[in-house]
Amino acid sequence: MNRSAVIDLLYRLADDALIIGHRDSEWTGLAPILEEDIAFSSMAQDEMGHALMYYQLLHELGEPEPDTLAFNRRARDFKCCGLVCLPNKRDWAFCTVRKFLFDAAESVRLAALSESAYAPLAQLARKLRSEKKYHLMHDRAWVVKLGESTEDGRQRMQKALDFAYPHALGMFEPTESDEPLAQAGICPRERELCSQWASAVAPVLKKAGLRVNENARPVYGGRVGRHPEALAELLESMQMVYQIDPSANW
């Protein structure tokens, strides 16, 4: 096993889950309807749980404790993609589109990882995949519902998609781990996952009456620690209590 490549992969998975989980949790108490308030809070709880599981795998490979990884690293140490960092700005269209693009990518990735040669990750992926299906069912229903709603609704969704799509392509930023992971049968190459993802999201977006900009260019940087400023702001808020006394017992 290529240990450093596996660790890199686990950090990407864990950090994506933690940060989208935090973004989802920002809708708690604010979502447009009660059911969605609960849905986003539940999905946040799922994502935090998934992040914890990945951090535990990292800990088993000699990395620090999960709490330390979540609450005691700076933005540049995180390996999450840019898409999850972007602020919600109380924009329901953007958050719905982002969640759909993200969960579709996660579904493709978890399906592949279920067959991973790294057994602890394969076992975990099979478990998380069964939960992720509910997220995707939720997101698909809303993307189509909002896209088909009114002209105003469709335009907002199209604007959100145009903005989110280049960042979504950035989820599949190639890293130095790509080749060793693919050759060891641990995780397929990012470009392969990206093309599976694009085929998975296309029919849903089409059904919603939305158009993908074929010329969109991916926004990279997240996997090597270059993030939008919004991540530092998010971490400041998320880590605030822990940072007051990192040795406190919870």
Add this chain to the structure above:
Amino acid sequence: MGEAGRTSSPTTGTGNSPRVIRAWQALETVADPEIPVINVVEMGMIADVRESDAGIVVDLTPTFAGCPAIDLIRTEIRRAVRDAGESDVTVCVVFDPPWTSDRITEEGRQKLKDFGLAPPSAKSCGGPQASALEAVPCPHCGSVETEMESLFGPTLCRSIHYCQECRQSFEHFKEV
């Protein structure tokens, strides 16, 4: 019992030592904190119970990875097995076998239903189908004239439905 089955037969199985059988019996007293009418054995959360050099090891396979009750369940399991006379009890959280709703026992399903919570369909094959969520039998009147209102309910494992027949809303334990 579901397809996944158990690696050990709980309280009556052959091949289990008296200590292991006693531990299984103790586990039957540990209630699910979110649905207290059902215990962790009926819930299918116990993957294995075995003797180690020092004591008893319990493998716990969580329902949802983000379930906030896991730590509480671990503590309760340790307490119950200790009360049954063991001094050294280790609880390992495992994902192999993964928990699926097929692991809930027949008695468990009946208890969920009596509690007013529609049990998961028996053969989920590891995941939800959109269509399956549209005709969940109402736990109150049995009608399948029901609609799914929200995929997410008061806990991670429940969705919310409405029965057109008896005009009541109800919760359903999701297939995973």
